[in-house]
Amino acid sequence: MNRRHFLALSAHAAWAQAVSLPMWGSFITRNMKEEQQFDAIIVGGSYSGLAAGMALGRAMRRVLIVDSGLPANRHTPISHNFITQDGIPPHTIAAKARAQVERYPTVEFLSERAIDARPTGSGYYLHMDSGAVYSAKKLVFATGIRDVLPAIPGFPECWGISVLHCPYCHGYEVRDEVTGVIGNGEKGFELVRLISNWTKVLTLYTHGRSTLTKEHLSALSAHQIAIVEGEVAELSHEHGQLHGIRFKDGSAHSLHALYAMPAFEQHCPIPQELGCAMTEDGYIQVDGLQRTSVPGIYACGDSTARLRTVANAVSAGTTAGMMLNKELVVEEF
Numbered sequence: 001m002n003r004r005h006f007l008a009l010s011a012h013a014a015w016a017q018a019v020s021l022p023m024w025g026s027f028i029t030r031n032m033k034e035e036q037q038f039d040a041i042i043v044g045g046s047y048s049g050l051a052a053g054m055a056l057g058r059a060m061r062r063v064l065i066v067d068s069g070l071p072a073n074r075h076t077p078i079s080h081n082f083i084t085q086d087g088i089p090p091h092t093i094a095a096k097a098r099a100q101v102e103r104y105p106t107v108e109f110l111s112e113r114a115i116d117a118r119p120t121g122s123g124y125y126l127h128m129d130s131g132a133v134y135s136a137k138k139l140v141f142a143t144g145i146r147d148v149l150p151a152i153p154g155f156p157e158c159w160g161i162s163v164l165h166c167p168y169c170h171g172y173e174v175r176d177e178v179t180g181v182i183g184n185g186e187k188g189f190e191l192v193r194l195i196s197n198w199t200k201v202l203t204l205y206t207h208g209r210s211t212l213t214k215e216h217l218s219a220l221s222a223h224q225i226a227i228v229e230g231e232v233a234e235l236s237h238e239h240g241q242l243h244g245i246r247f248k249d250g251s252a253h254s255l256h257a258l259y260a261m262p263a264f265e266q267h268c269p270i271p272q273e274l275g276c277a278m279t280e281d282g283y284i285q286v287d288g289l290q291r292t293s294v295p296g297i298y299a300c301g302d303s304t305a306r307l308r309t310v311a312n313a314v315s316a317g318t319t320a321g322m323m324l325n326k327e328l329v330v331e332e333f
Contacts, residue, residue, distance in 0.1 A: 039062045044301065067111060070267075072145060073090050140324065174198070177201065179256065203225065
């Protein structure tokens with residue numbers, strides 16, 4: 001698309017959308033160039049999106065991968081528990097993956113943010129924040145989630161470095177160290193019970209009045225896991241490496257690692273706007289083939305599952321790409 005056509009398309013699309021959706025769709029249909037039409041558009045170009053892109057590229061499908069460049073684990077220095085890539089920085093894995101996907105001529109990349117999608121008779125339009133519009137027979141959302149971190153000074157700086165979400169990803173590196181868990185109630189109990197497999201020097205910080213049951217308290221006591229109910233004032237650290245936890249009453253504990261399961265939200269609202277069903281926990285609902293509840297839309301990666309590992313994201317992305325291609329084959333044959 002040359003600059004003149006791009007500007008005309010952007011202005012006309014914005015005007016038509018404001019006037020009426022049918023007019024907007026009609027204009028795009030009449031003016032969509034052949035090079036803007038794809039078999040599949042993948043929204044999200046991190047591990048899961050790249051894996052889906054490779055599967056589809058190798059299946060001879062014309063693919064566009066749209067990525068805004070903000071992976072959820074961008075603050076994490078080292079990735080673990082991914083066979084052949086254990087101990088490698090996440091950005092190194094992502095860069096190598098992208099370079100390999102770029103070798104397939106049917107896969108294209110776009111460094112933009114998707115802001116809207118609309119169904120058509122034969123697929124979907126995807127609208128970018130630049131005003132550009134692309135069409136595809138199928139969509140794949142590999143957009144991940146955004147962590148909603150608690151308003152505790154020092155928490156954001158330590159997140160992914162010494163304040164951790166996953167013992168399978170990072171637990172071995174802080175095994176047997178002085179460790180804490182921020183949590184309360186059933187979720188806090190389940191997390192501290194899990195972490196007890198990696199260290200016995202363990203404290204549960206409820207960050208306020210405990211909501212643990214008598215059964216929880218009895219089990220924690222039996223395993224010598226201390227409980228502290230003080231409200232956390234801040235995390236002391238140096239360049240993200242945790243030194244201790246301070247409380248509003250002035251007390252403090254030394255810590256080497258802290259686990260937490262903060263709230264999260266979907267990084268991209270488009271799947272919900274298109275009608276994709278969500279789970280009770282806030283993930284995009286998919287079946288075993290990575291299909292959402294909306295025909296022609298697939299989802300994979302952290303936006304669909306609690307298991308936030310690179311290996312799981314790659315597996316789900318590969319599955320989505322393969323199953324999407326099979327769906328196209330069945331439709332075309």
